[in-house]
Amino acid sequence: MRPPSRIARAGRLLAVVATLSTVWLGLLPYWARQPRMQAALQTHTDRQINASATYYTENPAALTALHDLQQLQREQPGLLWGW
Amino acid sequence: MSVEQPVTPRRPSLWSEMRSTEDWWAIWIGGIMLAIIVASVVYFPVPEGKPPVSALAPYLAKPGKWTSNPVQSIVGKGAITAAAFQRGAAGIAGVGVLLGLLLGLGQAGLGRAVVKFLVGFLAVFLLALLTYLLSEQAIIKYYSLEYPLWGLAVGLLVNFTIGQPAVMKPALLTEFYIKTGLVLLGVEVLLPNLIALGIPGICVSWVVTPIVLITTYIFGQKVLKMESPALNMVISADMSVCGVSAAIATGAACRAKKEEISLAITLSLVFTALMMVVQPAIIRMVGMHEVVAGAWLGGTIDSTGAVAAAGTLVGKAAEQTAILVKMIQNVLIGVVAFGVATYWVSSVERRTAGQRPDPWEIWYRFPKFVLGFVGVSILFSVCSGWSAAGKVMVEATMAISKDLRSWLFCLAFVCIGLDVDFAEVRRNLRGGKPLVLYVCGQMLNLGLSLAMAWLMFGVVFRADSDKLMQKAYPPESAATSPQEAAAPMPGAKP
Numbered sequence: 001m002r003p004p005s006r007i008a009r010a011g012r013l014l015a016v017v018a019t020l021s022t023v024w025l026g027l028l029p030y031w032a033r034q035p036r037m038q039a040a041l042q043t044h045t046d047r048q049i050n051a052s053a054t055y056y057t058e059n060p061a062a063l064t065a066l067h068d069l070q071q072l073q074r075e076q077p078g079l080l081w082g083w
Numbered sequence: 084m085s086v087e088q089p090v091t092p093r094r095p096s097l098w099s100e101m102r103s104t105e106d107w108w109a110i111w112i113g114g115i116m117l118a119i120i121v122a123s124v125v126y127f128p129v130p131e132g133k134p135p136v137s138a139l140a141p142y143l144a145k146p147g148k149w150t151s152n153p154v155q156s157i158v159g160k161g162a163i164t165a166a167a168f169q170r171g172a173a174g175i176a177g178v179g180v181l182l183g184l185l186l187g188l189g190q191a192g193l194g195r196a197v198v199k200f201l202v203g204f205l206a207v208f209l210l211a212l213l214t215y216l217l218s219e220q221a222i223i224k225y226y227s228l229e230y231p232l233w234g235l236a237v238g239l240l241v242n243f244t245i246g247q248p249a250v251m252k253p254a255l256l257t258e259f260y261i262k263t264g265l266v267l268l269g270v271e272v273l274l275p276n277l278i279a280l281g282i283p284g285i286c287v288s289w290v291v292t293p294i295v296l297i298t299t300y301i302f303g304q305k306v307l308k309m310e311s312p313a314l315n316m317v318i319s320a321d322m323s324v325c326g327v328s329a330a331i332a333t334g335a336a337c338r339a340k341k342e343e344i345s346l347a348i349t350l351s352l353v354f355t356a357l358m359m360v361v362q363p364a365i366i367r368m369v370g371m372h373e374v375v376a377g378a379w380l381g382g383t384i385d386s387t388g389a390v391a392a393a394g395t396l397v398g399k400a401a402e403q404t405a406i407l408v409k410m411i412q413n414v415l416i417g418v419v420a421f422g423v424a425t426y427w428v429s430s431v432e433r434r435t436a437g438q439r440p441d442p443w444e445i446w447y448r449f450p451k452f453v454l455g456f457v458g459v460s461i462l463f464s465v466c467s468g469w470s471a472a473g474k475v476m477v478e479a480t481m482a483i484s485k486d487l488r489s490w491l492f493c494l495a496f497v498c499i500g501l502d503v504d505f506a507e508v509r510r511n512l513r514g515g516k517p518l519v520l521y522v523c524g525q526m527l528n529l530g531l532s533l534a535m536a537w538l539m540f541g542v543v544f545r546a547d548s549d550k551l552m553q554k555a556y557p558p559e560s561a562a563t564s565p566q567e568a569a570a571p572m573p574g575a576k577p
Contacts, residue, residue, distance in 0.1 A: 016244055020217070029152075032150045032222050033151075047402070050224070052218065052228065052230070054231070054492070056406070059406070061391050062387075062407075065407055069403070079550060080547050
């Protein structure tokens with residue numbers, strides 16, 4: 001099978017760039033402006049949630065939750081340790 | 084009559100191994116990066132920084148979240164101005180320069196062409212930047228579609244359209260980027276966090292997770308008869324422990340092929356997107372106790388970020404419990420990676436080699452970067468627990484090292500997409516066994532995690548669970564009931 005010509009490859013690259021631009025610069029921002037989606041996004045912002053974190057250190061909400069729990073354990077020693 | 088003695092292969096000395104293998108160079112480069120960051124934190128802190136940061140922080144950054152204009156990703160929070168753009172771009176360029184120089188040093192140490200590497204690295208780095216721009220869009224982030232998926236997609240798109248550019252070839256070092264990134268990840272694996280949730284946390288994370296991991300692996304080997312034990316292990320680990328990061332760590336520990344790691348991660352992200360919507364809906368339908376629900380979500384949804392997102396759909400107490408259970412699982416990957424590496428060299432590779440290896444052989448085959456990963460984890464865990472100053476130093480180091488680690492993993496996934504072997508992908512998908520393995524393992528995980536979460540948080544530690552609820556919904560803010568605290572589902576009618 002012959003490899004695609006340089007023009008064909010450039011054409012495919014242009015098509016991919018056009019598709020990505022349409023989705024990321026047009027569709028997704030439009031979706032993000034819809035009231036329901038906007039409210040859902042705002043909840044994550046308010047609660048400092050990074051839903052795409054691959055590790056807990058990338059999620060500020062994890063550090064807050066850990067801090068809150070440690071504070072509660074200082075106030076109530078034995079919390080979650082006594083049978 | 085002479086008896087032939089078995090020939091023992093001549094092994095390089097430890098010193099020569101330390102200078103000539105990728106595993107050791109990953110440790111050296113990770114170590115140098117951490118030494119630079121720690122020195123900058125100790126000697127050049129930003130005085131007013133709260134939490135304290137190093138003066139290096141503005142020069143080592145990654146793109147942030149954006150909604151409508153991708154330039155916001157470079158600029159960060161605040162107005163888009165030329166000065167803000169320059170500052171953001173300097174942070175990204177700084178990462179490129181630091182990684183390029185240190186990884187180039189590694190290439191020189193391994194006897195490879197440095198200039199060719201640097202040229203290729205620049206191109207791969209730009210693709211990693213594009214990956215971040217795609218993955219940091221608000222909607223993409225909301226649905227937990229993490230950057231590894233987009234790294235793969237960007238690499239594949241280049242591969243499909245213009246083909247793998249020859250100039251990038253010297254920089255397609257998937258394993259090297261992953262190993263160096265794992266050494267940096269050690270900073271974030273703080274062992275005291277393993278007991279943060281007390282006995283119930285230990286039971287949900289320490290007991291259920293290994294049972295599911297081992298049972299799923301045995302099921303894959305004995306029942307499904309998976310052709311690749313490494314693929315079986317990576318799927319079992321990413322499903323039972325914590326998704327992408329577990330797949331990367333165990334995949335590197337058992338020397339899985341890059342196609343196997345990417346297949347496991349794709350499966351995990353697809354099911355994560357499904358489970359983060361379905362599970363909260365079931366929980367709300369049956370009216371499960373929030374803390375029990377949080378422990379169930381944290382123990383079963385693979386992706387770390389998705390666990391928090393799913394928790395918000397149930398309520399604040401569920402969100403916090405889910406996050407903490409997943410955090411313990413995150414820290415477990417240090418133990419899991421070490422265990423998998425030891426099991427692999429002493430048992431799985433023995434079966435393929437046909438003879439029992441002696442302890443020296445096990446040491447010789449052991450993936451040494453795992454020692455760097457575990458060593459860094461122990462060192463920073465001790466520093467963090469030693470004193471308040473140590474804790475501050477670890478947090479300030481982590482603030483920079485986590486971004487560098489993310490860049491390295493992002494580079495690795497772009498390389499996988501650019502260098503993927505489609506015949507290998509087809510071989511792995513044959514018979515749909517990976518999908519069956521994932522679904523069966525996840526069913527076991529869902530059942531066992533729910534039973535343990537209910538037993539621990541709902542029965543044995545019920546009073547403590549109620550205290551966690553009171554903390555999440557204090558009486559003075561009675562307006563915030565659990566129903567009000569739960570975020571609306573984006574598609575649901577108000």
